[in-house]
Amino acid sequence: MTPLDTENKVLLLLSGPVAAGKSTLATLFEKSIPIRRISTGSYLLTKMESGSSVNARYNLQEFGDQLDFETNFTWIYWGLVLPELNHAPNHLFWVLDSVRKLEQVECLRKWFPGKVFHVHVTASGHLLKKRYDARGRSVDSQPYSIISTHPNEIAARNLISVADFVFNTDDEGLMEEQMIALIQHIKADRR
Template sequence: MKRLLLLSGPIAAGKSTVATALVEHHQFERIRSGDYLREISRTKGLGSSRADLQSLGDSLDAATNYRWIIDDVAAKTIETRPEQDSWLFDSVRKNQQVIPIHICHPVRAASLC
């Protein structure tokens, strides 16, 4: 059974620390949107600062109704490793980004809030 864990939180909240532990101790594979955003930014001649990439992500959210995160990043990454069962997506910044992920990968959700 495939598992897709979404890790979200503000800058410096410890997401990378948790992600590293999950990768090292529980065989999760990471899915990241940063490389995708940097490539789009480079081809369009845009800046590559964190603020520039967040702005680009915001514009992609608006243009795709938040689907780019699953269609262009997560699904394509998962397709490259069909043998991998546990995936960690540590690039989710907005609640609206969860909806297309949940539609494509229906799971039981638990809130820790």
């Protein structure tokens, strides 16, 4: 596969801690503009050899770390994003749910210079734990105290310092307002 002409494409990178609302935000984007979602979690689940759901989130974190090490972080572009773009080459707006490390952001910025918008989604610690505990998903079988201290999770939290936009989801009612402002910014930047 060869790199695509990205001149007219926009890639939104979502980052943030587990249960911050990244997937909720991606869904809001999908309902508001013609945007296609790319999921790192789905990609990792399909590539992982183990079919066990026990400690699934931890296993996903570890497998992502392994791919980062083996490919020097480039799997996120060459293995995930580029094939999706090749599948729908005329589509202009994309959202990647999610990036976890600075090197992943840098890799994607390399291939989408000037057309990458990094959105960090965050919430207060007690709300993150409450949301995580309420999910009831098999991938979230480990306690929040273990998941939230994984180095991958810490790296994701630290991406707030390099984000173009920060969404605080403590008040979920503000998410749509923040999203509309971001969409207006992206459309203005494309002109």
